Amino acid sequence: MPLYDNYENEIEINIQEQLYQAIGLAIAKCHEIESLFSKSFVFAVSKKQQKKYNTILDFFNGWEKKTFGNLIHSMQEAFEIDETIKLALNVFLDMRNQLVHGITTKPKYDISTDWGQRELISFLDLFLSLCDPIFNIAASCIEFSIAFANEYLIDDSANKIPIDQNDELLSLFINTFKLKINELSFPPF
Secondary structure: OOOOOOOOOOOOOOOHHHHHHHHHHHHHHHHHHHHHHHOOHHHHHOHHHHHHOOOHHHHHHHHHOOOHHHHHHHHHHHEEEOHHHHHHHHHHHHHHHHHHOOHHHOHHHOOOOHHHHHHHHHHHHHHHHHHHHHHHHHHHHHHHHHHHHHHHHOOOHHHOOOOOOOHHHHHHHHHHEEEOHHHOOOOOO
16 A cells, blocks of 8 residues: 655545455454354353343343444453453454444545545554454354363363363453343353
8 A cells, every 4th residue: 555644745545445355354344353252152141141142042042133332331240351451352343333434425425436445444453453353352252161061061071172272362351341240140041
């Protein structure tokens, strides 16, 4: 992508095609992140979530229908989330909503203008940079969910979920999410 050092002196360069590819990449990253969070059944431990779902499959089906904002809100029901991570999740949510709900229809990000292209490239650069740490947080949630299930929910070793345990991801989850004591309740499923 071209670097701009002074908007008044730069020639116009049409980067629409690259921007469409970057938007596609950003949407794909959103899907991956949301899928990991929605399959992280460790969040089913809250009393409120247990009232809604009878089985892990019910939980998966219910969480896959939630908006990303509702996923974050539901996660906060049972867990205290590190303030820095909470802020990053909120920024990611705001940017994700702008992206998914038609960023290119806003005059500031009008992909058909030089100025809009420059603004959009900055937005996408920041968003895609934020995707990596948010992806790691989401991956830590699924990693912890599987480790928890293998340790406490599945008795038969033949039925345990195969996984190459990643201690860094487990550590990230443990340092990011603190279970609220009044929400401590093991799932009945």
